[in-house]
Amino acid sequence: MPQDSAPSLLHDTAPATPGEPPADASRPVYDAAFDWIDTARAARHRAGLVRTLRPRPADSPLLDLASNDYLGLARHPEVTRGAAAAAHRWGAGATGSRLVTGSTELHARLEAELAAFCGFEAALVLSSGYAANLAAVTALTAPGTLVVSDAGNHASLIDGCRLSKARTEVTPHADPEAVRTALTGHDGRALAVTDAVFSVDGDAAPLPALAEVCRSAGAALLVDDAHGLGVLGDGGRGALWAAGLAGDGDVVTTVTLSKSLGSQGGAVLGPARVIEHLVNTARSFIFDTGLAPAAAGGALTALRLLRREPQRAARAGQVARELHDRLTAAGLAAVRPDAAVVSVRAPSPEAAVRWAADCRAAGLAVGCFRPPSVPDGISRLRLTARADLTDAQLDTAVGTIVATAPAA
Numbered sequence: 001m002p003q004d005s006a007p008s009l010l011h012d013t014a015p016a017t018p019g020e021p022p023a024d025a026s027r028p029v030y031d032a033a034f035d036w037i038d039t040a041r042a043a044r045h046r047a048g049l050v051r052t053l054r055p056r057p058a059d060s061p062l063l064d065l066a067s068n069d070y071l072g073l074a075r076h077p078e079v080t081r082g083a084a085a086a087a088h089r090w091g092a093g094a095t096g097s098r099l100v101t102g103s104t105e106l107h108a109r110l111e112a113e114l115a116a117f118c119g120f121e122a123a124l125v126l127s128s129g130y131a132a133n134l135a136a137v138t139a140l141t142a143p144g145t146l147v148v149s150d151a152g153n154h155a156s157l158i159d160g161c162r163l164s165k166a167r168t169e170v171t172p173h174a175d176p177e178a179v180r181t182a183l184t185g186h187d188g189r190a191l192a193v194t195d196a197v198f199s200v201d202g203d204a205a206p207l208p209a210l211a212e213v214c215r216s217a218g219a220a221l222l223v224d225d226a227h228g229l230g231v232l233g234d235g236g237r238g239a240l241w242a243a244g245l246a247g248d249g250d251v252v253t254t255v256t257l258s259k260s261l262g263s264q265g266g267a268v269l270g271p272a273r274v275i276e277h278l279v280n281t282a283r284s285f286i287f288d289t290g291l292a293p294a295a296a297g298g299a300l301t302a303l304r305l306l307r308r309e310p311q312r313a314a315r316a317g318q319v320a321r322e323l324h325d326r327l328t329a330a331g332l333a334a335v336r337p338d339a340a341v342v343s344v345r346a347p348s349p350e351a352a353v354r355w356a357a358d359c360r361a362a363g364l365a366v367g368c369f370r371p372p373s374v375p376d377g378i379s380r381l382r383l384t385a386r387a388d389l390t391d392a393q394l395d396t397a398v399g400t401i402v403a404t405a406p407a408a
Contacts, residue, residue, distance in 0.1 A: 003018055003082070005023075005353070007155055008337045010291065025080070032059060032148060035249070040370065047349065048348070048349040048350040048353060048370070049284060049349060049370055049371065049372075060185065060365075061363065062357075062360065062363055062364060062365040063363060063364050063365065063387075063393055063396060063397060064365050064384070064386070065364060065365060065366050065367075065383045065386070065397055066231060066365040066366050066367045066382075066383075066384060067365075067382050067384055067386075068227075068256075068258065068259040068260075068384060069259070069262055069384070069386060070230055070259055070260045070340045070384065070386060070387060071230050071236075071260045071261075071262065071274075071302075071306065071312045071313070071316060071386070071387045071388070072262075072312075072386050072387055072388025072389075073260070073262030073302045073305065073306075074262035074263075075262075076262065076302070076305065077164070077371070078301055078305055079262055079263070079298050079301045079302045079305065080206070080295045080298070080343075081227070081301070082294070082298050082300065082301025082302075083263065083294040083297050083298030083301070084294070084297075085297060086106055086294050086296060086297020086298070086300075087292075087293055087294040087297070088162070090104050090106060090293035090297075091293060092292065092293075092294070093289070093292055093293075094289055094290030094291060094292055094293065095289075095290075096289060096290065097286065097288060097289055097290060098106040098279075098285065098286075098288075098290040099286060101277070101293075102289055102290025103290060103294060104290075104296070105231060106293055106296045106297060106300065107125055107290065107291065107296055109168070109300060109348055110123075110125055110296050110299060110300045110303070111123040111124060111125050111267070113300065113303055113304070114255075114267055114269065114299075114303060115269055115363050117237060117303060117306075117307060118237050118238050118240065118241060118246060118253070118255070118269055119237060119240070119241050119246030119247045120240075120246060120247050120253070120269035120270055120271075121247060121270070121271050121272045121275075122269070122270065122271070122272040122274075122275040122276075123264070123267050123268065123275065124268045124269075124275045124278055124279065124285065125257075125265055125267045125290075125291055125296065126265065126266050126267065126268070126285055126288065126291065127265060127266070127288050127289065127290065127291050128203040128256075128258075128264070128265060128266050129156065129226050129254065129255070129256030129257075129258065129265075129266030130156040130159075130266065131161050131225055131264030131266060131285070131288060132254040132255070132256070132267055132268050132272075132284075133154070133156035133157050133159075133254050133266070134156060134159060134160045134163060134221070134282075134283075134284040135268060135278055135283075135284045135285045136160065136222055136252055136254050136268045137157060137160025137163070137164050137191075137193060137222065137330045138163050138164045138283065139277060139281045139282040140191055140220065140222065140252065140274070140277075141164040141165075141166040141189070141191055141335050141338070142164075142165070142166065142189070143165045143166065144166070144167070144188055144189070145166040145167070145188065145189040145190065145191060146166065146167050146168075146169065146182070146183070146186045146188065146189070146190040146191070146192065146219075147161050147164060147166045147167065147168045147169070147191050147192075148168075148169050148171055148179050148182045148183060148191070148192045148193065148219075149161050149168055149169070149170050149171070149192075149193045149194075150170075150171060150173055150174065150193070150194040151170050151171065151172055151173045151194055152173040152174070152177035152195065152198045152200065152201075152204065153193060153198075153224070154195055154199055154224060156199075156224070157193050157194075157195070157224055160193075161193065166191075167384065169182045170331040173198075174198075174203065174205055174206055176206055176209040176210050176212075177213075177214045177225055177400045179192055179210060179213050179214075180216070180217070181212045183213065183214070183217035183219055184217070186217070188198060189220075190214075190217060190218070190219035190220070190322075191219060191220045191221075191222055192210060192213070192214050192220070192221050192222070193217055193222045193224075194207075194210060194221075194222075194223055194224070195223070195224045195226070195227070196223050196224060196225040196226075196227065196228040196232070196238070196240070196253070197225075197226075197227035197228045197231075197232070197239060197338060197341065198227075198237035199226070199227055199341065199382075200341075200343060200369055200373075200374050200376075200380070200382070201335045201341070201343040201380075202227070202320070202335060202337040202338060202339055202340070202341030202342060203241075203336075203337075203338050204228070204232075204339065205223070206241065206246060207223065207239060207240070207243035208243050208245070209245065211243070211245055211248075211250075211251065214250065215250065219250075219288065220251070221245075221250060221251050221252070222251075222252045222253070222254070223239065223240060223245075223251065223252070223254075224253070224254045224257050225238045225239050225240060225252045225253045225254065226254070226255060226256040226259060226266075227254035227259065227339055227340070227341060228240075228242075228339055229255045229256070229259070229260050229261070230260020230261065230306060230312075230313060231260060231313055231316050231317060231339045231340045232313070232338075232339055232351065233246075233313075234310070235306070235307065235310030235313055236260060236306050236310060236312065236313030238255065238340075240253050247394075249271050251270065252268065252269070252270035252271075252274055253268075253269050253270065254266060254267065254268050254269070255267050255269065257295065257299040257302075260302075260306070260313075260316075260345070261298075261299045262298065262299075262302050263295045263298035263299035264291070264292070264295040264298075264299075265291040265295050265296065266393035280380060298326040310317065312387040313387070315387040315388075316339075316340045316385055316386065316387040317337075317339065317340065317385075319340075319385035319386065319387065319389050319394065320337040320339065320340045320341070320342050320385030321336075321337065322394060323337075323342045323383060323385055323397070323398065324336055324337055324342050326398045327342070327344060327398060327401060327402070330398070330402045330405075332344050332345075332402065332405060333345040340384060340385045340386075341382060341383070341384065341385070342382075342383040342384075342385055343369075343380045343381070343382055343383075344380055344381045344382075344383065344401065345378055345379070346379045346380055346381060346406065347379075347406060347407075347408055348379060349370040349371065349379045350364065351379070351406040352368050352369075352380060352381065353368060353370070354380060354406060355368075355404055355405065355406050356368035356381060358404035359381075359400055359404050362403070362404060363396075363400070364397055364398060364400045364401070365383070365397070366381045366383055366401070367381060367382035367383065367384070368381060368382070369381075369382050376389055382403070383397075383401075384393045
């Protein structure tokens with residue numbers, strides 16, 4: 001990776017003699033307030049960790065294995081019509097927080113149908129999955145609560161733990177016995193927090209075992225099912241449904257509307273008393289503008305389409321397994337997927353960036369995960385196994401990834 005030249009030090013240089021102005025006298029002294037950013041930027045370049053925004057056109061020619069559009073619904077005509085119709089009827093924005101003017105009949109219908117589909121008593125829709133995780137973790141904890149958090153959890157769960165003021169103990173990845181040890185001896189409220197499907201490698205949490213551990217200690221279980229909804233469980237009803245835990249009184253889950261449902265937003269699902277508690281206490285719900293009607297309308301339409309076409313969930317899993325099998329057969333280090341995420345390891349951050357760029361140049365968009373986005377420090381390509389990929393597109397994707405793979 002090319003390195004930036006060292007940041008200018010002129011503003012840090014002391015005058016040669018007392019009273020002599022700095023070398024760049026035309027520069028206001030207060031401009032130095034953010035000079036530390038130049039140093040940080042140079043360090044990112046040296047480490048190969050620079051991130052840039054790449055706006056995509058509406059008609060991108062790239063074959064997409066980078067997005068989270070697992071079921072191919074983001075541009076489905078029925079879903080986009082649902083979003084447009086909601087915007088026409090309810091307006092471009094929600095106009096306020098949910099407790100003021102931001103709740104519409106559309107939001108209420110989405111919450112009722114989402115809860116029923118996933119097997120929970122109630123749901124609460126928020127403006128993003130990130131906000132949903134912050135709401136759930138902070139509202140269900142207090143100073144003195146013990147939160148046991150998996151080392152592989154998503155940043156939004158981690159930030160929820162930090163904001164909660166609870167005592168947080170991080171346990172090794174997907175280790176129920178470590179959770180048991182952490183809970184042992186704690187007297188008071190406790191909450192175990194985990195992703196259902198971990199977004200980096202696509203592996204699933206051992207939910208039945210975690211639930212047993214929590215129940216033996218009287219702790220609650222909070223599961224982020226962002227990557228399970230629409231892929232796991234009967235017809236895509238999610239990881240909690242698949243584990244036989246949906247609707248249980250000591251289990252709460254969060255989901256996003258921006259992955260399998262192709263829209264935007266997030267939701268918390270659980271017992272009605274938990275949802276009522278969040279309405280009254282969750283700051284990322286109370287003080288945030290409600291989800292835009294177009295997003296709610298698109299998500300509701302996608303949910304109804306998935307209910308009508310449950311085979312989409314099975315197809316996403318099938319594509320993921322085929323991607324894994326063919327890439328490993330070609331000698332690449334791909335992690336066996338439990339849902340629709342396929343992770344392929346790269347030898348270094350620089351190699352991962354170059355690999356992703358070479359795929360893009362060949363017409364294939366792939367995700368590129370590097371530190372600090374990956375908890376284990378291992379860089380990789382992250383592939384999305386979409387339900388609407390054809391066999392021919394799958395052939396193209398595999399061929400491109402293998403042909404552009406860096407040397408180990």
